[in-house]
Amino acid sequence: MAVTIKDVAREAGVGLATVSRVLNNSGPVSPETRERVLAAARALGYVPNLHARSLVSRATGTVGLIIPDITNPFFPAVTRGVEDAASQAGYTVFLCNTDNDPAKEETDVRKLRERCVDGIIFVGSQARRKRLERLLQDGIPVVVTDREVPDLDADSVLVDNNWGARAAVRHLIDLGHTRIAHAAGHRQTPTGQDRYAGYCAALEEAGLPVDESLVFWGEFTIESGIQAGQVLLGRSPRPTAVFAGNDLIALGVIRAAREAGLRVPEDLSVVGFDDIPLAALVSPPLTTVRQPAYEMGRLAMTMLLERMSGRVTGAGRHHVFRPELILRGSTRPRSGQDLG
């Protein structure tokens, strides 16, 4: 069937070991033998079988990327960052979508193990600590990205969500808003929790009360944002600003506001989180907190490469990116008529 090293050896009239030496530049080979082997390999269209190789070398040139959903506009950039760094180093990446489903996370990790990945980049919702710990124990490095996994001694690439949320809410406060709602994301995720905590912190720092009726927990989706908008804008007195758990939620809130006859930003200021590519393109362009998605992916893969190469050992290293508040058109100072 497929062309093997044996075929090449026969074609070139040499032994198996010699072919291997030529192909891997290991050990000495005379120039003319080398040329003969190379010619034979070319003529036969030989492609090495990495599975066979990995069986002896214990490395597959393969990593796994586990994310909730590639369809969420935050993740393509992360994925691209991972893939670029991986590809450059000769690695290939398995993509897994979990939809934040712990069971799917479980089976994905297992599938990746069976396929002998050299490492895993994990963006998970719930804490799958047990499974990941097993990986680490077995010498398969893991880099946790975007979402913390508590009590796991793995490398991590995170964003200071608390800081970002605080900056966003502080911005709204600076604009004169006092009734600021929070259209939060998933309650079970560290991401959702940290942003909520930052929201509370900013309010408290400004001496404003935290009104739980102005907090809506949902998902990180547009649909959830619409729902949040409907609920939150129904509160009385109506909030004049909303801090959304991410950009999709913000877009949903804006849509709900429109349907309720409210203008953004005239009647309602909205801040998002992520700075997805199209945040700048919607109307009004979204004021938001930028996460360096591409860089996060790239760094995560870089850290993973360092672990896999064995250059880095020991306790988990943690990199925390500082997000950046991007001012655009969806926020403005509170107008007088909103009072009361």
Place this chain on the structure above:
Amino acid sequence: MAVTIKDVAREAGVGLATVSRVLNNSGPVSPETRERVLAAARALGYVPNLHARSLVSRATGTVGLIIPDITNPFFPAVTRGVEDAASQAGYTVFLCNTDNDPAKEETDVRKLRERCVDGIIFVGSQARRKRLERLLQDGIPVVVTDREVPDLDADSVLVDNNWGARAAVRHLIDLGHTRIAHAAGHRQTPTGQDRYAGYCAALEEAGLPVDESLVFWGEFTIESGIQAGQVLLGRSPRPTAVFAGNDLIALGVIRAAREAGLRVPEDLSVVGFDDIPLAALVSPPLTTVRQPAYEMGRLAMTMLLERMSGRVTGAGRHHVFRPELILRGSTRPRSGQDLG
């Protein structure tokens, strides 16, 4: 290091073959032996090594997905469709981004071969016919998706770009527009070419001339759309409508129009292509031609599964989706003042 079948055999006090039989449900095993083996496997945390297995079974449960760029909002949905179908069937997918670079396409195909994928879904720019033909010859099925590869006898999942473009332009003509520009995509891609052809066909059917000065060839990106807008809106007499090669280009054109002081759709109607998730969310919401991205990915993977299972053999099967014109707010009838 890792737990192998041999460890399980020793732990359970049976032979290797018996363990294999239990794990694969092949051949007869007594109930109590089976239980003993299962218990041993569980106790040791045994995970099978698919590489070793594939060496003898010649199947890896692995496929490759080659796309231009996951960061282009059309592809996440395709990818998700592929992944869902794959994952459901127990497969895992390698993701490769090529940036439409033939050299990268080449090395990606090679990498996937080395990793012994059971099949490949290919979305490529240029025709990499040779390489793909080799794959097919060697019994590795390929499904070409979204973009045709001429003269290749592989399964394909396509969209009738010509029809979609014609529908879009016909819509503009029905609205009374006569000077209709085309902000085209990549000239080397079948996609770009087919949409251009559809644009021409619609004009000709309506008895309108095709004015090459109203056609701008670029890339499928926002930046290219901005550039196209700047050029096309500088023509005199100014076009009153633009058919864009895809949604990103359309967004770029709209942005350029705004910067030139034009309102959309009052002064300029714009139609896109793809119906990316946020097309409905920008302002004005984009009139566009919808491609069923998710379904395309899913179908491509389904067809690939059929080939890999050997259930389907013979000549390439081709599925062509009929796109759908989605009317939204970026188009409207030509107003009087635009005349002349």
Place this chain on the structure above:
DNA sequence: TTTCTTTGTGGAAACGCTTCCAGTACGTTT
């Protein structure tokens, strides 16, 4: 009782590769 199935089991070969080990044929040193 003997022979034949059937059921359960283990050994060993094979998958494609790397790597260790043992060679051969040289030219260099003593």
Place this chain on the structure above:
DNA sequence: AAACGTACTGGAAGCGTTTCCACAAAGAAA
């Protein structure tokens, strides 16, 4: 002249599986 590297080469073991084959035990048929 003998002894010793040194450059090159091939055989064979082993990586973790599956699968073919042989074999033992036991019940069914002769």
